[in-house]
Amino acid sequence: MSDDLSVATGTWDPKETSEGTQETFRDARSAVLRLPESEGKDAGQIDIERGDDDTMIINMGPQHPSTHGVLRLMLELDGEVVVRTKPIIGYLHTGMEKTAEELTYVQGATNVTRMDYLSPLHNELCFSLAVEALLGVELPARAVWVRMLLAELDRLCSHLMWMATNGMDLGSTSMMIYGFREREMVLNFYEKTTGLRMNHNFIRPGGTAADLPDGWEDDIEVICDTILARSYEYDELLTGQPIFRERTEGVGAITAEQALALSATGPILRSTGVPWDLRRTMPYLAYDQVEFDVIVGTYGDNFDRYSIRLNEIRESIRILRQVRDAMPLGDYRVQDRKVTPPPRGRIDESMEALIHHFKVFTEGFRVPEGEVYMTVESPRGELGCYLVSDGSSKPYRLHVRGPSFVNLQSLPHLLQGGLVADAVAVISSVDPVMGEVDR
Amino acid sequence: MTAPSTAEILFPTRADYYGAVANQRAGGCELCSDLCAVDYLRHPGRPLPDGVAPERFEVVVNLLSLSARRRVRLRVQVPESDPVVPSLFDLYPGTDAMEREVFDLMGIRFAGHPDLTRILMPDDWEGHPLRKDYGVGRVPVQFKEAPGPR
Numbered sequence: 127m128s129d130d131l132s133v134a135t136g137t138w139d140p141k142e143t144s145e146g147t148q149e150t151f152r153d154a155r156s157a158v159l160r161l162p163e164s165e166g167k168d169a170g171q172i173d174i175e176r177g178d179d180d181t182m183i184i185n186m187g188p189q190h191p192s193t194h195g196v197l198r199l200m201l202e203l204d205g206e207v208v209v210r211t212k213p214i215i216g217y218l219h220t221g222m223e224k225t226a227e228e229l230t231y232v233q234g235a236t237n238v239t240r241m242d243y244l245s246p247l248h249n250e251l252c253f254s255l256a257v258e259a260l261l262g263v264e265l266p267a268r269a270v271w272v273r274m275l276l277a278e279l280d281r282l283c284s285h286l287m288w289m290a291t292n293g294m295d296l297g298s299t300s301m302m303i304y305g306f307r308e309r310e311m312v313l314n315f316y317e318k319t320t321g322l323r324m325n326h327n328f329i330r331p332g333g334t335a336a337d338l339p340d341g342w343e344d345d346i347e348v349i350c351d352t353i354l355a356r357s358y359e360y361d362e363l364l365t366g367q368p369i370f371r372e373r374t375e376g377v378g379a380i381t382a383e384q385a386l387a388l389s390a391t392g393p394i395l396r397s398t399g400v401p402w403d404l405r406r407t408m409p410y411l412a413y414d415q416v417e418f419d420v421i422v423g424t425y426g427d428n429f430d431r432y433s434i435r436l437n438e439i440r441e442s443i444r445i446l447r448q449v450r451d452a453m454p455l456g457d458y459r460v461q462d463r464k465v466t467p468p469p470r471g472r473i474d475e476s477m478e479a480l481i482h483h484f485k486v487f488t489e490g491f492r493v494p495e496g497e498v499y500m501t502v503e504s505p506r507g508e509l510g511c512y513l514v515s516d517g518s519s520k521p522y523r524l525h526v527r528g529p530s531f532v533n534l535q536s537l538p539h540l541l542q543g544g545l546v547a548d549a550v551a552v553i554s555s556v557d558p559v560m561g562e563v564d565r
Numbered sequence: 566m567t568a569p570s571t572a573e574i575l576f577p578t579r580a581d582y583y584g585a586v587a588n589q590r591a592g593g594c595e596l597c598s599d600l601c602a603v604d605y606l607r608h609p610g611r612p613l614p615d616g617v618a619p620e621r622f623e624v625v626v627n628l629l630s631l632s633a634r635r636r637v638r639l640r641v642q643v644p645e646s647d648p649v650v651p652s653l654f655d656l657y658p659g660t661d662a663m664e665r666e667v668f669d670l671m672g673i674r675f676a677g678h679p680d681l682t683r684i685l686m687p688d689d690w691e692g693h694p695l696r697k698d699y700g701v702g703r704v705p706v707q708f709k710e711a712p713g714p715r
Contacts, residue, residue, distance in 0.1 A: 158661075160679060160680040162682065162688075215684065215685065216685040216686060219686065221694055223670075223695060224695055228701060386595045386631075387657060388659040389596055389597050389598060389663075391598070400631065407634055495612065499636070499638060501598070510598060510627065512599065512601055512625060512627070514603055516607075516608040516611070522608055523603045523604070525599075525601040525603075525625075527598065527627075531662065531666075532659060534662070535659060564685060565685075
């Protein structure tokens with residue numbers, strides 16, 4: 127490897143770095159275990175007589191049930207205390223960014239929706255917004271509000287799933303059952319609307335695939351009322367419970383400075399007290415027209431992250447009710463024939479419409495040359511999509527900034543100095559989705 | 566409705582890259598939200614401002630200022646013959662995994678990175694899959710016990 131440091135120094139004077147950065151930087155080296163796997167030894171080869179090292183390295187995962195997929199951790203333990211951690215990822219890597227270069231923009235949403243499989247609609251939303259930014263199309267109002275409705279349901283769904291698995295990781299099987307029960311209500315609504323429970327391909331460049339089903343207002347009303355009432359049951363079950371508080375308060379704490387340095391976003395950053403929520407600070411869709419609160423914590427520990435997610439469920443319900451009341455009438459996709467295929471009815475009566483329909487779905491549409499970085503606030507943090515187009519009907523390069531991938535870097539810092547018994551709870555509070563980490 | 570895609574785009578040279586990012590950091594960009602790379606092998610004629618000579622690779626850094634609520638994007642040209650850029654680890658420790666990902670999938674090296682190893686692909690993997698000259702489906706499916714083609 128070439129270590130040409132003449133490039134590294136450039137014209138900048140390193141003395142200008144603030145003390146805080148250097149602090150974080152040293153810390154970043156100490157919490158992360160940087161040990162190549164080839165140095166690992168079999169149990170028989172370990173020299174047990176050697177007395178100069180007190181630490182032990184153990185593997186956790188990738189098939190550990192509490193690692194939420196296939197995350198593997200190498201933990202360096204001193205007794206029961208975690209000293210350093212190395213997260214090992216890539217077990218689910220299927221080259222989705224490479225695949226995206228082979229799919230047209232029409233097909234692209236089917237690919238990205240499989241990345242973060244617990245909030246698939248946010249992936250589609252981010253991809254579609256990026257494509258639309260390059261196309262320069264203006265969405266009809268109804269498409270914007272339908273997307274917002276689905277995005278908030280997605281957040282609800284993802285946080286409920288998190289409440290369920292977090293409860294499970296801390297030994298509360300009831301919470302697991304309750305979380306999945308409530309999520310099922312949202313999934314049933316998805317099934318009615320998009321035809322699928324996951325991986326919808328419903329939000330597409332140019333709008334959505336279909337309009338909302340008849341009677342959607344009543345369904346939303348039932349979902350909002352039921353889940354809001356039940357969120358207070360979670361309070362009784364977990365929030366006030368001494369065992370739960372003992373296991374979460376002060377566990378896995380991180381400071382705002384560390385979180386920012388490690389590029390952490392979402393509930394991890396907000397738990398440290400930084401009020402950063404892209405829906406509020408850099409509004410997309412019509413989030414500047416609805417009222418909601420950005421929930422922040424104080425101590426940056428597991429309990430704060432739990433409270434943030436629980437209260438974001440309530441805020442999502444608040445937004446859902448406003449969206450239901452304010453839903454405008456009109457088209458659910460842009461009436462630009464370059465992007466949107468002709469309606470189904472026209473195909474039976476017009477040859478041109480049939481050809482046009484065929485062309486849009488086989489060749490796709492062409493997107494002007496350019497590059498764009500679009501972000502949305504997914505339940506896990508800033509979901510970014512860097513899209514480069516060369517003017518053809520397929521993306522030249524699609525890079526997805528997965529919030530789980532970046533947030534996972536804070537895991538060694540959260541675990542450092544804690545007990546190995548808390549590791550499961552800390553992993554859970556980071557909320558990594560391995561489909562998005564590995565892509 | 567506001568468009569969140571607007572960002573200031575800078576084109577530093579490779580020698581100025583580290584300094585330019587450091588200036589942005591001093592100028593209020595607290596968070597490095599993304600770092601990725603693009604291989605422009607099949608699209609050399611992309612539009613670039615005057616004075617920027619296109620090279621095969623481009624490292625793209627997206628910085629975010631929370632206080633000023635703005636984004637800055639830096640696009641650095643990296644030649645194929647010497648794909649090395651300085652690591653941003655000292656400025657933003659959060660670029661650790663992102664730089665490893667770029668190294669793994671695109672083969673660009675980051676001088677000064679504490680642990681530049683493969684992150685997504687297996688350690689013994691050859692080649693960098695996101696490069697444009699790395700064929701799709703070039704690798705045979707690896708089922709060890711599978712019978713031969715019938």
